Amino acid sequence: MKIKRPSSFKIKNATVKRSGFQRKKKFNPDNPAAAGRSLFISFLSLFVLTAGIVQMQNHIKELLKYGSFTDTLNETDAFRSLAVSTDNYNMIQAYAEENGMDDFDLLSVSFYMNDLDLVSDPLNESKLQVYKDIYEELKAKKEAELSMLSESLRAIWKDIRYFPVPASLINDKATVSFDNSWMFERNYGGTRGHEGTDIMASINERGYYPVLSITDGEVENIGWLPKGGYRIGIRSPSGGYFYYAHLYDYAEDYQKGDQIQAGELIGFMGDSGYGEEGTVGQFAVHLHLGIYIETQNNEELSVNPYWVLKKLEDKKLSYRY
Numbered sequence: 001m002k003i004k005r006p007s008s009f010k011i012k013n014a015t016v017k018r019s020g021f022q023r024k025k026k027f028n029p030d031n032p033a034a035a036g037r038s039l040f041i042s043f044l045s046l047f048v049l050t051a052g053i054v055q056m057q058n059h060i061k062e063l064l065k066y067g068s069f070t071d072t073l074n075e076t077d078a079f080r081s082l083a084v085s086t087d088n089y090n091m092i093q094a095y096a097e098e099n100g101m102d103d104f105d106l107l108s109v110s111f112y113m114n115d116l117d118l119v120s121d122p123l124n125e126s127k128l129q130v131y132k133d134i135y136e137e138l139k140a141k142k143e144a145e146l147s148m149l150s151e152s153l154r155a156i157w158k159d160i161r162y163f164p165v166p167a168s169l170i171n172d173k174a175t176v177s178f179d180n181s182w183m184f185e186r187n188y189g190g191t192r193g194h195e196g197t198d199i200m201a202s203i204n205e206r207g208y209y210p211v212l213s214i215t216d217g218e219v220e221n222i223g224w225l226p227k228g229g230y231r232i233g234i235r236s237p238s239g240g241y242f243y244y245a246h247l248y249d250y251a252e253d254y255q256k257g258d259q260i261q262a263g264e265l266i267g268f269m270g271d272s273g274y275g276e277e278g279t280v281g282q283f284a285v286h287l288h289l290g291i292y293i294e295t296q297n298n299e300e301l302s303v304n305p306y307w308v309l310k311k312l313e314d315k316k317l318s319y320r321y
């Protein structure tokens with residue numbers, strides 16, 4: 001049987017017309033212009049594809065982040081660690097003031113967008129501009145949650161004025177030191193995490209160092225606790241509870257409801273506690289500082305005072321002692 005050959009067909013590299021479409025010529029490596037165009041198109045296609053993938057990844061990432069912005073964010077361990085460096089905090093304050101924002105709203109968004117860690121990486125104006133834009137989105141989508149986080153940070157930071165131990169005018173050896181001992185193991189009364197920061201005295205003498213109130217506020221608790229010894233708790237105007245423990249003595253016969261001014265002498269550093277009332281000498285002289293806030297599910301939730309104290313290091317008053 002004789003097979004009928006098509007009217008046109010491809011022989012070697014020739015272009016043939018078949019059934020109404022044009023087949024492209026083979027790539028000619030001896031043509032530099034064609035090679036360059038082909039290479040450029042390949043790179044352009046790769047760039048567009050990569051940019052699209054990155055954009056999609058960023059979009060998904062932001063969706064996931066916003067999804068984790070809940071009304072219990074201020075109760076997480078990461079939030080309670082309160083990792084906010086002084087430099088980043090000051091930059092947020094300055095930027096918020098320049099741009100007519102509430103600094104605690106901007107602090108909330110910056111804190112959240114950095115996975116609740118504003119210590120590891122420095123902020124800059126470009127980042128803060130992005131966070132300002134994200135704030136508007138969060139305000140529209142998560143207003144209640146944003147307000148809750150902002151109010152928690154306000155309770156901690158807004159009212160702080162002075163470092164709780166003043167500098168000595170007459171004894172340059174009367175210094176103090178403190179480390180980030182948040183949630184370090186403690187054993188008195190059972191194994192637990194350390195919910196505060198200990199300000200240690202270089203002169204281990206009870207009653208020697210004055211203790212000042214960090215904030216304005218109202219005396220909410222006073223007297224003996226087995227763990228804290230002689231303590232005083234002061235509620236600041238923005239709602240933070242500042243707890244000063246292991247005191248040797250009080251500056252006055254304070255009563256619940258008494259008003260306190262920031263920088264006011266409230267007592268003297270000691271080593272009271274870990275036993276019945278009057279127990280001393282179970283540890284070195286120091287001031288235990290605790291900070292507590294009220295949240296949706298906690299009347300009194302501890303947060304790490306270390307970074308607050310770091311911010312106040314250069315806000316020391318001076319006393320003659």
